[in-house]
Amino acid sequence: MGDKENQEVGTSGQENTLPIGTKSPITVTVGTKGPVLIIGAGLxxxxxxxxxxxxxxEVYLRDASPTAVSLAASLGAGKVWESGLPAPRLVVVATPPDVTANVVEASLQEFPAAMVFDVSSVKTPIVSAVLASAAEAAARYCSVHPMAGKEVNGVGAASADLFTGRPWVIVAHEKTSSAAVLAARTLGTDVGAFLIALDPQEHDRAVALVSHVPQLVSSLMGGLLIEAPVTALELAGGGLRDVTRVAASDPRLWNAILSGNAPAVKTILEELQRNLSDLIAGLDSGQTTSETPTDPWSTSAVGAVNTVMTRGNEGVGRIPGKHGDAASQYGQVAVLVPDEPGFLGRLFQEIGQANINIEDFRLEHSLGQARGLAIIYVIPASVEPLTAHLQGAGWSVASL
Ligand SMILES: NC(=O)c1ccc[n+]([C@@H]2O[C@H](COP(=O)([O-])OP(=O)(O)OC[C@H]3O[C@@H](n4cnc5c(N)ncnc54)[C@H](O)[C@@H]3O)[C@@H](O)[C@H]2O)c1
Ligand SMILES: O=C(O)C(=O)C[C@]1(C(=O)O)C=C[C@@H](O)C=C1
Structure with a gap:
């Protein structure tokens, strides 16, 4: 990390009210200092x-699409950028990954006093390209990755609570200044996320496993449905919906993400391929043929399935905060709660005051964090009134 400091950005804050899991809103310091220019006014x-x-x-917005930027401004994401406005202290590039390095490089040149961040889902190719071209200016560049999103893109699906309680990965490179890292940390904290630091290669290996290959598995499963008989599709229930939610994601965005992380994605796909081959071989050995009817519940078939099932149970049990889910007929409201005595009690009391019944409850802990997400399950008709009631009382409600 370089030692070029810019104490102007992300260090001295402005006072504002930010309710974080408290009954009465509390005054906190927002560390990120505007103007902030966001390039790419999508999700x-x-x-x-x-x-x-x-x-x-103070937030300004710029986008290759005039419609996208006007829509974002009309939804309260900031003001449309125009020449003559004060230069931004911070530029955040939120464009698709395949154009991100170019936009970062252009921003470092256009705004010589600003920090420049990108939020791309893949890091190695972008950080390498910026480092190769930006020289000194690279000290002002830090990459971040909010591990929060949706299968729907565009600002129409955006939400101010998207990052609340979610991981915010700081991906610094060898030239990133400590001031840029501090500003990247401050931004993540200001939007309610929790911080994790990784280098670009570690980041790309990790997201290949927890985000990129899951996207492909979902899309591959979705693809199997193209030729499926309608009678089969009519039977679809929660299992299929859970596995295929992200198959609805935007191909243009994911083409860029997945090709940009090809080496790490390929390594995990090869492991998946080996596991699939073992499973198919095990099932095959139990097949009944017309000449030699065999037992479908043969030791080898059951053993192969059991290996997949028990390894799946073990692996999924390691996901922090995901140890089972309540019945999907309930709506969910996620509330940020500090990990301190009394807060859950106060939350439950507040829900009681709204005269809303809690059908189920789950607490998601984030590793090493002093706060968690309380997931409250209520009947679907109670989701909106409960959200409004809790927000009115100063609680921080996250979108799910
Ligand atoms: N979607 C997710 O779940 C998610 C989560 C975390 C990070 N990301 C990353 O965030 C970035 C944006 O993703 P998104 O889901 O918001 O996409 P999006 O399609 O909703 O928004 C991208 C916006 O960038 C604009 N754009 C494209 N090229 C541009 C250019 N050259 N200059 C200016 N604007 C340009 C588009 O018009 C669009 O409005 C991507 O790099 C993605 O990898 C996405
Ligand atoms: O929840 C979703 O719909 C997402 O796809 C979000 C998700 C993820 O895989 O977790 C997708 C890509 C981003 O880079 C970060 C987050």
């Missing part, structure tokens, strides 16, 4: 703009 850029603007930070 992530729009959500970031909304999260900052609602805390009083």
């Amino acid at each position: 992530i850029g729009g959500s970031l703009g909304m999260a900052l603007a609602r805390q009083g930070v």
